[in-house]
Amino acid sequence: MHGHEQMQDLVAAALAAARERGRDVADVPLTAIAAAAGVSRSTLLRRLGGSRSTLDEAVRRAGVDPGGRRPVRERAIEAAARLVAERGLGAVTLDAVAERAACSLPSLHTVFEGRDGLLGAVYERHGPLIDLEALAADPPERLEDTVRSLYLAVITAFDREPRVLPAIFADLFSRPDGPAAHAMRAYLPRLFDTLDRLLLPHVEAGRIRPLPLPILVHLLLGPILTHILLRPVLEPILGADLPPVNEVCALFTEAYLRAVAQPE
Template sequence: MTTEATARAGTPAGIPVVDDSLVQAALRAAAELGKDVADVPVAAIAARAGISRSTLLRRLGGSRAALDEAVRARGVDTGGAAPVRTRALDAAAVLIAENGLGAATLDAIAARADCSVPSLYTAFGSRDGLLRAVYDRHSPLLDIEEFLAETRGDLAVTVHGLYTLMAESFSRHPRVAPAMFADSLARPNSVAAQPLLSYTAPRVLTVVGDWLTGQIQAGRIRDIPVPLLIQQLLAPIGFHMLMRGSVTEAAAADQPDVGTVCDVYTDTFLRAVATTPPVT
């Protein structure tokens, strides 16, 4: 029986088939780090597989459940019950996706993760620390960091790739990124949103701002204040994906596909800020 057939035979219905190279990468990472597979970060597995974190998540259907199933199908124990940290992050993500940041109290997370509140403090230090860990796992920021560090295409290719990456991140289930984005816009002064904003805003300014500054210095983008450029770049696709997930089924049928959306927003951004706008 082939490796793929073996994987299919041992994979529950609804879970994507995982390429054997990813299983091998997970096992190597676990051995090198001296951890159970369940305790190895997704980023470490992606590094061993020679791909980005976002690419790995895309191949796994948005979560690592398929990978853990594939490892178990090889007869390897992934570590039994997931550790408190993993269970808490999964529980918080579902609570936020379903009911917003305000629903992710430590009591609610502990109840859903089948652990105690003190164990959450041990794992994360505070609720703020837990929310930051959730954001790191589910927001597009880490993917954007990787993408902008590695991309070598021209301006149009880079902007389009960035929009595609963000669209994929906002579509991934549980839909944590759009829920956090919506809460931050609706209640920026709330106790729940403040730690998130104070944590992410400087990182966005650094990651995206540095790239935009480089484009200005290279003469590809007009010298516009960087905070305004960041808003011009990220707000349209972020708002679109937020609204896309909340419309009725009938209204969704009238929306353009995501590829077309990325095409249109790329063209719009370049016409607004590029020193050499696209030719019609």
């Protein structure tokens, strides 16, 4: 195999290893790149002339930033989240993200496989899903504590900076088939699976009426989402009459239990 073809194969192996780990090429160990190329580490180094910089330069010539700073994935998610919060989803093009994250456009395609993949990563990072999955992994014994913890996770996610979730819902309401809806299709199955794991044990124990899961979820999230989205408008008007967040969680928990709990 000629040297140029060998280098192309090594670049392809390095990009594949980086994509699998969600990291920059520069952050992937040579051992992992050698394994992806099907050679030993010593053989890899020999083909590179003993210097990793040869591979980094070849990756750069292929149109991908090899990194060495914070991983492209982290920089891109942060840049996209700030663009969403500042300008809305319409401003989140891969070109705009690449410019703000100081990375190349091909590197974004390599890491996220397109705009929907990037937006999905932003939703996962800045939405409540990770906190809800942690809650489902070790839920409280009491239904009341589970629901209150769930509400607190949702409210916290909406208040988290940069404020990504309000912009996402604005896009969902204005464009039901827009970019938010497209990226959410990969997000929602995990959300429903998590809520199922939180609620189903209480259904099976007879604490919650055996309603269809979508109805249980709508009753659970509909009122609290309405409150969160309207709260910035209501606060200047109602002032001290608007309950603080902890009290809101308790009130909506009580209301949900009245709606779905089985009579003792």
